Amino acid sequence: MVRTTVSPPWTYTIQLPQDPRAPGVARATLRNVLRVHGMSELTENAELLASELVTNAYQHSSGPFSLRMRDAGRSRIRLGVRDTEPHIPAPFRWSAHAPQELAERGRGLYLVTLYAESWGAYPMRGGLPGQGGKLLWVECTAEPDCQRRDLS
Known part of the structure; x- marks a missing residue:
């Protein structure tokens, strides 16, 4: 009799301070989580996505933020970044439109909408002032969404 072991779903959350090294720490942690769960094929795409989300939180919020990594089944991972800034940026408020050619902002999150299998945003409401x-x-997945669509 051959037994197959199915790994139970997993979730990791890491709290990150308002520190310019936070995106690098997040990428290193994510890389290790994917490796130990046998999902190394997701590393390149997942690192790009996490890096853009964490960098956005670092640049546009004033407090600490967190990266949550969760097994989404079928060789997929769900990444979530929670921060203290309530404003949901443009690419996450409506369908993704390319930033203007000379735009200095908005390119990173636009890339996220191209490379992610699915994406979204939620406002977080806290009970005390300043929370939320x-x-x-x-x-x-290992194959970015932009490689599955015709972008011409």
Whole structure:
């Protein structure tokens, strides 16, 4: 008799401070989580997505933020970044439109909408003043969504 072991779903959350090194720490942690769960094929795409989301939180919020990594089944991972800024950025409020050619902002999150399998945002409401913020999330696979669509 051959036994197959099915790994139960897993979730990891890491709290990150308002520190310029936070995106690098998030990428290293994500890379290790994917490796130990046998999902290394997701690393390149997942790192790009997490890096953009964490960098956005670092640049546009004033407090700490967190990265949540969750097994989404079928060789997929769901990444979520929660921060203290309640404003949901443009690419997550409506369908993704390319930023203007010379735009200095908006390119990173636009890339997220192209490379993610699915994506979205939720406002977070807290009970005390100053709590709340938002959660930006993405799901990804080893093959970025932009490689599956015709972008011409």
